[in-house]
Amino acid sequence: MKILILVFLVGICRVTTVTHSLKYFYVASSQVPNFPEVVVVGMVDDVQIIHYDSNTRTAVPKQDWMKKVIDDDPEYFKRSSNIFMGQEQTFKDNIERLKQRFNKCGGVHIYQVMYGCEWDDEMNEVKGYRQYGYDGEDFISLDLNTETWIAPKQQAFITKQKWDNNKARTAYLKDYHTRICPKWLKKYVNYGRRSLMRKDLPSVSLLQKTPSSPVTCHATGFYPDRADLFWRKDGEELYEDVDKGEILPNHDGTFQMSVDLKISSIAAEDWKKYDCVFQMSGVKDDIITKLDKSVIRTNQGKPSDMTIPIISATALILIALGGFIFHRRQAKCPPCSLDITSTNFEQINSD
Structure with a gap:
């Protein structure tokens, strides 16, 4: 891991x-x-x-x-x-x-x-x-x-x-x-x-930058983060032509996530076969959002409508969680074989 x-x-x-x-x-x-x-x-x-x-x-x-x-x-x-x-x-x-x-x-x-x-x-x-x-x-x-x-x-x-x-x-x-x-x-x-045991369901939106761009299914405001968001066709989960993002924290302690669906090869008459599904552990009913052009929010002509509230941690x-990954030239040190000698640090909750 x-x-x-x-x-x-x-x-x-x-x-x-x-x-x-x-x-x-x-x-x-x-x-x-x-x-x-x-x-x-x-x-x-x-x-x-x-x-x-x-x-x-x-x-x-x-x-x-x-x-x-x-x-x-x-x-x-x-x-x-x-x-x-x-x-x-x-x-x-x-x-x-x-x-x-x-x-x-x-x-x-x-x-x-x-x-x-x-x-x-x-x-x-x-x-x-x-x-x-x-x-x-x-x-x-x-x-x-x-x-x-x-x-x-x-x-x-x-x-x-x-x-x-x-x-x-x-x-x-x-x-x-x-x-x-x-x-x-x-x-x-x-x-x-x-x-910790509360369960907040999200609001789910379909978003698209341009008519040829992937359609993003975006769920935000859910809690806890034991949840999943995915596209399916005819009731079967899709694994091709999809790009799933990570679960990210919102500023208010809730979470958000997105999953993209490439639509370039989907015929107009087949859109009705697709939907986006949000599932949460312990919640019986799924939130299902049909792939429907009439409900897609786009920035085509209205940039302010296409605001995905991606709140960084x-x-x-x-x-x-590993956000710092650096790629820069570093000076070399004279070689040596010093050991890490003091990592047996006391546990905060030991008693």
Whole structure:
């Protein structure tokens, strides 16, 4: 699983079971202008619940219901701030070591850690994951089944050997991901149940730039993101001549997505055979929009009518989900074999 394409904007479609997730993203950056060197984001069911960065040095709740944690644990956010603050130098050091490891010192560099767990509340099954990435690619990840580390890059093999030999650390991480993390996830879901369990249906529009352009089926305002949007013909889902986009966040916490249909080879009399279908997990009825010229919004002669409200995620989430992919010439460093020695950082929710 690529950390930088993720990761986390994956919809769980056409299933009845409800899977909840708790994810943490630690992102350290080098030479990114006007951006904190270290950012931490915590998310429950892909909803941001906590934020920390090295500029403010304060962990803050991002949902009103997250303030309920203070009732049970008054020191929660203070303790979280101290934990995150204590890891700043470790992350900065790791970037410097990785620059040396990859023999590229100049330019922008991004170091990421993604970890968390998922919980199926019907089957009561849990699974955890822990991955490290550097400059847009996987660096090393933990296989909880074998309790060993997977190193897809040659530069990570030294780290793999060291971490494989640290049995105590691996045992702790397995306990965290399979016991401690799910316990906190269940607690957060309970705090935010009313908000997390809500279901908002979208408005669906058909959009087209020119008469020969693909027709875009655009759904916006839905929540949660466990949804699917697709074109079908005569009741069968289409896979050719379609281009499906990712699920993207709106500024109000809801989501949006689009799927294009190429119409150049569709005869006018066959349009009635096509429709766009929106499906959401846990919602019985689909939203079906027929391919009909009379309802297509176009900018042909009316540019203001063709406004697709593509709201980009914040710079923080883009980095956390891999938005930063840089292609620039970088200066080389003198070769060396420094190791990443301090990545056993304390978990925010360990107890």
